[in-house]
Amino acid sequence: MxxxxxxxxxxxxxxxxxxxxxxxxxxxxxxxxxxxxxxxxxxxxxxxxxxxxxxxxxxxxxxxxxxxxxxxxxxxxxxxxxxxxxxxxxxxxxxxxxxxxxxxxxxxxxxxxxxxxxxxxxxxxxxxxxxxxxxxxxxxxxxxxxxxxxxxxxxxxxxxxxxxxxxxxxxxxxxxxxxxxxxxxxxxxxxxxxxxxxxxxxxxxxxxxxxxxxxxxxxxxxxxxxxxxxxxxxxxxxxxxxxxxxxxxxxxxxxxxxxxxxxxxxxxxxxxxxxxxxxxxxxxxxxxxxxxxxxxxxxxxHRRHHPMNAMGHDTPNMIGVNQSGVEEKVRDLVPEYMAMGEKGMHEMTEMNMQGPENTLPMMGGAGPFGSVGMGGMFTILKVRENITTYEDPGWYHHPEGTVAESIDKSQAPQAEVVSYTCPMHPEIYQESPGSCPKCGMTLQAESVSK
Amino acid sequence: MIKKREKGGTMQIFFKKVTLFIFNVGAFVILGCGSIPKNQDSREVNQVLEERLGYSRQSDEKKAENEIEKRVQVLFNEKLTSDSAVQIALLKNPSIQSAFEDLGIARADWVQAGLLKNPIFSGHARFPEGGEGDTNVECAIGTDLLDVLFLPLRKKLASSQFEKVKLRVSHEIMDVIADVKTHFYTLQFTMQIWTMRQMALKAAEISMEFASRQHEAGNISSLDWVNEKVVYEQAELDLIHSEADVEVAREKLIPLLGLSGKGEMSLQIENHLPELPSSDPSLEELEERALAQRLDLAAARKEIEILHRSLSLTQVGVIPSVNVAANTEKDSDGTRVTGPMWELELPLFDQKQPAIARVKNQIRKSQYELAAKENEIRSEVRILKGKMLTARKIVEIYRDKMIPLRGQVIVLTQQNYNYMLMGVYQLLQAKQNEISSQREGIEALGDYWIARVDLEQALGGRVPEAVSEKNSTVLPIQQIEVEQPLQSEMHHHHGGES
CATH class of the missing domain: 2.60.40.420 (Cupredoxins -  blue copper proteins)
Known part of the structure; x- marks a missing residue:
């Protein structure tokens, strides 16, 4: 004591x-x-x-x-x-x-x-x-x-x-x-x-x-x-x-x-x-x-679903599912329906649709180049020259020529196209494998530039 | 001789008077039967229908057949409503026409009852044996005197019977009208349900289409796809059942409208039930109303009246027959004797006690039957009132709560879909649930209208809406004074009838 x-x-x-x-x-x-x-x-x-x-x-x-x-x-x-x-x-x-x-x-x-x-x-x-x-x-x-x-x-x-x-x-x-x-x-x-x-x-x-x-x-x-x-x-x-x-x-x-x-x-x-x-x-x-x-x-x-907000776990997988034609039919019954998911989830970030109350969209956040498409555990380290306060300086102004962007189509590398032709009949061309309609020989693949 | 002649003269006068009486009564009856117009009967029935149900046949027999056909055609040109269906049935339904023919039959019976028995002319001739003297010829003309005396009683009885037939005919027609309305509403709601089943099938088809495309893209297993197909087939089966229901309802309505169904007219009907009315008929004192209004009850009461009348007739008929006649005879010696003849049955052995007792028993039996029927009607009215009120509550819950809630579920599911928290299947399921609720709401609305028709039928007539004044709601009908069965039973013990 x-x-x-x-x-x-x-x-x-x-x-x-x-x-x-x-x-x-x-x-x-x-x-x-x-x-x-x-x-x-x-x-x-x-x-x-x-x-x-x-x-x-x-x-x-x-x-x-x-x-x-x-x-x-x-x-x-x-x-x-x-x-x-x-x-x-x-x-x-x-x-x-x-x-x-x-x-x-x-x-x-x-x-x-x-x-x-x-x-x-x-x-x-x-x-x-x-x-x-x-x-x-x-x-x-x-x-x-x-x-x-x-x-x-x-x-x-x-x-x-x-x-x-x-x-x-x-x-x-x-x-x-x-x-x-x-x-x-x-x-x-x-x-x-x-x-x-x-x-x-x-x-x-x-x-x-x-x-x-x-x-x-x-x-x-x-x-x-x-x-x-x-x-x-x-x-x-x-x-x-x-x-x-x-x-x-x-x-x-x-x-x-x-x-x-x-x-x-x-x-x-x-x-x-x-x-x-x-x-x-x-x-x-x-x-x-x-x-x-x-x-x-x-x-x-870096866990994929952590920089993201609530999303459904049991939603049907619509990747690559063509919804044309069906979408209209759904709208006959449920007029607000929009087909989503065929090409991924990004389109959702741009649709600005009404969600459930008190719920954040799965991903979002406006950036200088469009939607950031993030949520959850995500923030931005903003490193700036010549600032006097640590107030949010806004978006970074990139020096000219330092941002990746789309290039002219003519400059883009040519996509390789495979076509199929018959060794015996070179006039036969088709885009999918098969056999020659003239002689029945298996067509051979050849690369051509379009 | 003088005395004898005088006596013979008195007899002659009496004979003349009797003869005249017979003749006069006969003439009165023959003239009397032609004096009531035939159409009055159907007009009376029409009036009852108008009062009780707000319908009238709007037809009298003078109108030509093609006139009626034209009117029916006009009604068929519009989409049928329950009211126009009833109008058509009144014009075309053979059962209704047949009921109207009953009026003619009853009228014939009534007229028959007013006719006296024909007088009987009898005679015989006897020839003298051995050729001496003239032929003895005797002639008589006579009639049953009681027949003449009982005529007014018999006519009263027949008239009561005729009234009873009118009540029965009106009641039968009202039953047919109720049938028409019930089947009309049934057709309407089966058609509406069929529409809902079609929507459900469409939703299932879309689900299946999604599944098919997901399967094609390699996103769901064959198991999930086949499960989706099963759901679709179930919806298809439901639609087929519902189609059959429509067919049955249609076929049941066709003969009620007096159609053969050979395609003479295509049935265009308003394909949805009327909305739930904002208020129910006045439900005050329904049981009393039913007891006062029911035509079958009135007919049963009439029957008791008839029995009372036939009792009087039987009691009077203790002396079954008094035949009076005028007789004339030419004797073989050439003398003519003329005078009255009478013949009466002496009620020594058969005083008609069994017949009287029988009628009395019949009266009491009818009174008990009437009491039983009244209690049955009270119970029926209470049950149907409950059914109608329950159906109203159910319809109101579907209309005001369930269906709006299902709509809200769709909106909220849509919001979840928008945030990719739920998928298109859940959205379509929410829609399916809404369709199911709408269908169940329609079923309840059908229950309401059919319960309302049943209640009207149980009440023996349409009930005014609740807003109308209480006193004016009970329709005035001719009250026939009939003792209550149990009281009358007592009465019978204390004193007889006459």
Whole structure:
């Protein structure tokens, strides 16, 4: 007990010094210029404010049901923290003493687990195992010293299927006391999957594998905010996952290195260049690169159906099915009917038809060259020269002659046409194999240029 | 001699008076029977039909056959409605015509009842044996006096019987009209259902077409394709069944319209049922209305009246016959004697008690039958009222809820289709479900109209719409005073009839 008080005192003094040094003016507002680190940007999200109280950084999380917009046109009944999902990003510095108050405004008990953060066992937040449940209406205080740095997470650890299925998670980022190198733009993207029956608003927490909405920071494209950086910026993207599936996150235009896991920094000797990093459930990964090539670069999960919104699994396969003639007949019975699917799904993105309420089209998003035809886990890294703010700069203006485009037909390579002819009767030509009508010999294929 | 002559003179006067009476009565009857116009009967029946159902035959026998044919042709030129079908049936249906002929038969019976028995002229001649003296000749003319006395009673009885026939004829015609309407509505709704089955077949055909093309493109298995074909064939079978239903309904209607079906006229009918009317007929005091209106009940009551009359006749007829005659005889000595003759049966052994008892039993039997019929009618009216109201509720649910909901399902399925969340088969299935609901709605509407006809039939006449005033809804009919069976039973025990 004595030991505890002694520790407490030391920590108190240390944190006071911290508070004096790092939060000089007003501990209520975290001012970027005063921070010893580049603050993390949570696209479509925010950072949790904190107060210094006797050298302790005090945060307050409120777990509660919320209305959350997945993308314009779709609002879901989610559970989150402080009005958002993912909850606001907690940022602190290695060595900080943090006190996190958690108020439960959910209809059922909860507990918050500090995922990857090295804490005393009683602060680990496992409902029933290391603490009593936080009953609805109660506020619990978690307090511990941060002994590490890295990208960690927090999430509810009670009735996880429901609470996490509805969005109760967030980032817990611990900056090192002293950075090896300066990061210019530090982004945090939480991966998540949901099942929201088309036409409904409440994610179904009972679904285990068959998800239909895939999100970056609980937003689906085209609702995802772009990552805006200046040319030459050193960029870090922290990616966290407490969902059900692994996600191969792929960045266009760059090689990057994976510099850290949730367990700590990866030694430089163990880093290697790559374009896709897989983030498994329960993991975080930090990737870094220098943004030296301007442009609008796609960043997305590489599972085909993840950068995509809800689509039917049992719809008939219409690829290559000629619907001419039948389409009109259907319209006699159902006047709004449009034949779709014969030539793929792209035409759907251009039709702009009415879908079920509160449902996103399978794919869409207006781009500078037409429909982007994406959804879900998709966003854009916008690298620009000569920008003064990190506001969305709009679409990239490509230098002349640097965009692929259609070439003159006369310049196009000639398509090879195969025709069939009879060795005995060269006047016989036909486009399909067969036998000669004159002598019955098997026709031989020959290539001709049209 | 003088005294004798005087006596003979009195007799002569009496004889003359009797003779005159017989003659006069005969003349009255002969003149009387020709004095009522023949058409009055059918006019009366027409009037009943007009009052009860709003239809009239609009025909009298004077009109030529081709006149009727012309009118029928005019009705056939328009698409038939239930009303015009009834008009045609009234003009052409042989059963209705045959019922009208019953009126003539009843009238003949009635006239017959008003005729006296013909007087009997009898005589004999006897020749003297041995050639002496004149031939004895005796002549008599006589008639049954009671026949003359009973004539008014008999006529009353016959007139009641005639009334009964009129009621029965009207009732039969109303039954035929109800039949026409029922079969007309049946034809309409089977035709409508056939249209829905055609639509269902079309939807199934499109599904099959999609499956066929998907199969051709290598996108579905033969199993799925064949399953689609099975669905189509089922729809085809449904259509064939429904086609047969239309044929049966048509064939049932044709003879009711008085057609032979040899193709003399093509049957163009309004191919959909009338919409559900906004209100039902007034359902107030339906049972009382039925008891007051039913013509078969009126006929049954008439029958009791007839039995009462025949009882009177039987009771009066305790003395079965009194024959009076005038007799004249020329004796063989040349003297002529003339005088009246009478003959009467003495009711010593047979006082007609069994016959009287029999009629009394018949009266009570008829009264019990009437009571049973009244209870049956009450029950029938309640059942049919329930059927009609249930059918209305069902039609309203289909019309106001089910079919709009099915429409909404199509719109929402379409939205899911638009976002590639559902496929064309689900869209077509949503349409199929809508078609099924429409078909079921039509079946319920058919049930409604047929229940309404049945109810009208059970009530013995059309019921005014609910909006009309309560008091004016009961049609005035001639009430025949008949004692309630159980009361009359008591009455019979306390006193006799005369």
């Amino acid at each position: 004595k030991r505890f008080w002694r520790m407490f005192l030391v920590v108190l003094i240390l944190s006071n010094i911290h508070g004096l040094v790092y939060a000089q003016n007003d501990s209520e507002k975290t001012e970027e210029s005063n921070l010893p680190y580049t603050p993390v940007i949570t696209p479509n999200g925010s950072t949790l404010p904190w107060k210094m109280e006797n050298g302790v950084k005090v945060f307050h999380l409120i777990a509660e049901p919320i209305k959350h917009e997945i993308s314009p046109g779709m609002v879901i009944n989610a559970w989150g923290y402080n009005g958002q999902t993912p909850g606001p990003t907690i940022e602190a510095v290695e060595g900080d003493i943090v006190r996190i108050l958690v108020t439960n405004q959910l209809p059922e008990p909860t507990a918050v687990h500090w995922h990857g953060v090295l804490v005393p066992n009683g602060m680990d937040g496992v409902q029933g195992l290391t603490q009593k449940p936080i009953l609805p209406g109660e506020t619990f205080a978690y307090e511990f010293t941060l002994h590490q740095h890295g990208t960690q997470m927090y999430h509810s650890h009670g009735d996880e299927m429901t609470q996490m299925g509805l969005g109760t998670m967030g980032f817990f980022i611990i900056h090192p006391k002293k950075s090896e190198h300066k990061i210019d733009r530090d982004f945090a993207i939480f991966l998540n999957e949901w099942f929201v029956e088309p036409g409904t608003a409440t994610p179904n927490p009972n679904i285990m594998t068959d998800f239909n909405i895939f999100t970056f920071n609980s937003r689906a494209y085209p609702g995802t905010a772009p990552l805006v950086v200046k040319k030459g910026d050193r960029v870090r993207i922290r990616i966290g996952n407490v969902g059900q599936e692994s996600h191969p996150i792929h960045l266009h235009g760059y090689n990057f290195k994976m510099v850290a896991t949730d367990g700590g920094d990866i030694p430089e000797s163990a880093q290697y260049p790559e374009t896709t990093g897989v983030i498994f459930p329960g993991e975080t990964r930090d990737i870094e690169f220098v943004a030296d090539v301007p442009g609008d670069w796609a960043l997305h999960c």
